[in-house]
Amino acid sequence: MGYSVKTEPQVIAFCCMHCAYAAADLAGSSRFGYPANLKIVALPCTGRTDMGHILQSFEDGAAGVLVAGCLPGRCHYVSGNLYARQRVDYLTGLLEEIGLQGERVRMINISAGMGAKFAELANEFVETIRALGPTGLTRKPGSGDFQPIAEKSTGPSALTDNESVLPLADPKPIDPKPMDPKPIERGVT
Numbered sequence: 001m002g003y004s005v006k007t008e009p010q011v012i013a014f015c016c017m018h019c020a021y022a023a024a025d026l027a028g029s030s031r032f033g034y035p036a037n038l039k040i041v042a043l044p045c046t047g048r049t050d051m052g053h054i055l056q057s058f059e060d061g062a063a064g065v066l067v068a069g070c071l072p073g074r075c076h077y078v079s080g081n082l083y084a085r086q087r088v089d090y091l092t093g094l095l096e097e098i099g100l101q102g103e104r105v106r107m108i109n110i111s112a113g114m115g116a117k118f119a120e121l122a123n124e125f126v127e128t129i130r131a132l133g134p135t136g137l138t139r140k141p142g143s144g145d146f147q148p149i150a151e152k153s154t155g156p157s158a159l160t161d162n163e164s165v166l167p168l169a170d171p172k173p174i175d176p177k178p179m180d181p182k183p184i185e186r187g188v189t
C-alpha cells in the first residue's frame, strides 16, 4: 500500500539548532525546497534525542524519523551527536525486530552552512519513506494503546478472522491499599 497525493507520509526531523536547524533555515531562505511534510523539531543537540521520542513519533503516526546533528567532531556538547548515532543505530535494528523497516529512522550529520545539502538529504529521505508506505500502525479506537494492523497471511500459521486481532488484557487495578511507611530509625548518638 502506498501514499496518494492527499496522504503524504508524516516525517519528523529532530534537528540540532546549531547545525541542521540553521541549515534547514538556510535551505528555505536560499529556495532549496524540501518537502512540507517534513516536520522539524529543534533541539539544543541531537544528544537530547531520546529513543522514546523516536518511538513515540511512530506511535503518533510518523512514517519516518530523521535525526540531523552536527558534523563529527563539531558537536557543541562534544559527543552528543555520537550518542545520537548510537541510538539511531540501535533503533534501526529494533524497528526491524518489531516488523518495521529500519530505513524509517536515519541520522545525518551536517553543518549550518549546508543548506542545499540539507534539502537534498531531506528530499531523499522523504522519498525513501514514501516508497516504504505507511507503517501499518494504528491506535485502538477509544484507548491510548496502539497495535499493528493484522495482515491476512496465507501461510500455515495464518490466524483465523476471529484471532486476527488479539484482545488486549484488561489492566490490573492498582491496589488502593497505601503502603505503610516504615518508621525511620534514628540512631542514638
Ligand code: FES
Pocket: 016, 017, 018, 019, 044, 045, 046, 047, 068, 069, 070, 074, 075, 076, 077, 078, 080, 081
Ligand atoms: Fe549539534 Fe550536538 S550540538 S549535535
